[in-house]
Amino acid sequence: MTRFLATRVAQSVIVLALMSFAIYALIGLMPGDPIDLMISADPKMTPEDAARLRELYGVDKPVVERYANWLMAALGGDLGYSRLYAAPVLDVLLPALGNTLILLGLTLVLSLAIGLPAGVVAALRPYSRTDYAINLFAFAGISVPAFWLGLLLIIVFAVILGVLPAGGTETVGGAGFWDQAKYLVLPVANLTLASVGGHTRYMRAAMMETLRQDYIRTARAKGAGRARVVLGHALRNAMIPVVTIIALQFGYLFSGALITETIFAYPGMGKLIFDSIMGNDFNLALVALLFATLVTLIGNLLADVTYAWLDPRITYR
């Protein structure tokens, strides 16, 4: 297990290194560079000044060399300065990461708490009316554009009913736990509605597959009750593929978070990435994208561990 974990961690580090170079190179291909921004801020600057500055900051060097410089600085703890927020990148990033983890955590718990039982119930009576209704709901969840669902939630709950705030994290001046909780309701609801369909479908498919196995028939034949067969024998085995898929979907969930955060003006990683790319804040965009990748990779790693815990047949030698 230790060896398996070490290999997986090493793989993740390699992926992260490759991604950091890819993202660095891509960001270099976006319109404008830091010197262009300085020129637009100072009309007195001459082309010679600009050329001097480019040389001074190394912007004119080849991408591999610039990346190497960035990497050395980053490994030394210097991730640069955010142009948009006028603060060190990490000072901007960490609160946003916290906000996103709250959003994703609550969503995942809610979505699994609804989706997994719904999937099991549907699988127990395939092609029945209940199954049909759950399926319809699941398909609707998979197919709805998350940003539009967010708009609808705002229209209904903030504009028409006026019971929940349309965006932000807390009322100005009136902070407090319940106040902040009110601001989380719509974003969490939005992201949950957009992800619960997938979880329901995966659970249903895995459960149906498991219930067809011989050992289920054996359990029934030896007289085990329905609840015992489903919960004791089938569920744990059916969970194995579901856990993998949920983990693989972590990046997908993160994409959903970007949409939700942008719609509800929720200051998390997704909104930060979007704003930093739109605002030419290269340092911030680069590190934020890498953090997003890192969070996803950690999610995948956790899944592997859970996988081993759920399925003792896997020994990972």
Add this chain to the structure above:
Amino acid sequence: MSTATHSQGMFGLALRRFRRHRLALGSAAALVALAVLAVAAPLVEAALGVDSSVVDLFNRFAPATAAHPLGTDELGRDVLVRLLYGGRVSLLVGLVTALVAAVIGTIVGLIAGFYGGRVDGLLMRFTDGVIALPLLPLLIVLAALDLEKVGLPAAFVQSENVSLYRIIAIVALVGWTTVARLVRGAALTLREADFVLAAHAQGAGALRIMAVHILPNLVSPIIVATTLSVGSVILLESVLSFLGLGIQPPIPSWGNLLTNAQELIWTAPALAFYPGILIFVTVIAFNFLGDGLQDALDPKAMEGR
């Protein structure tokens, strides 16, 4: 002659099974209706006697009338006709992107499944890696790239349709994974089949076996996966266009028709409703259709039910 009857029998069987799937059938009908309406957008425009590209500021947010069945938008343009033109673009981009993605996915899956072993391991690790990435943030970066810096000619970069080609390219770049995995799985079983062994024995090359012997047997999974991915492609296109990074106005798409919707939420909530419901209906219809096709084309489904 015997082969003809046989394939007809298979096709008939699939058709019968597909017809039982009422949701898929309804979805197919809805999609055909939507496509016909979208293609007929200029006719609808002429029939209503409106011009959806003309700005009429004296006629903003007009309620539904005979001339404007769904009213007008913030610039006084007819909402219905603009929705239909948007549908043309969104449906076309969705289909073309899904096809491009299917070609990439088929090639990757075919190579991985046919060669197996180390090639398979490498390609599938790569596929899993792409699936696990936070795709939307990366797509936003790709959509924000300066195409002239990438090395494309300036004339192309400044042309009006460049946002269409860009969105097709970048969404296809991440959308091929579903097809690749399904094709790989099927190809992995097929490579052990006797007729492939026979082809090997007769001295057929790898390319010939893949193209002539394996590919035709992969048609069902490819059709199913492509249909299913049209839905996710349309969703990705719409969110990127909504964020202002996909299809650029004046070309209308269902996504960019919603770009201003959030600011107008107090004045005209209905404007935020129509494009979204069309995206929703289209995507869910493609998903039902894919599901129905899967049940109909999958030989394993014959025993069940």
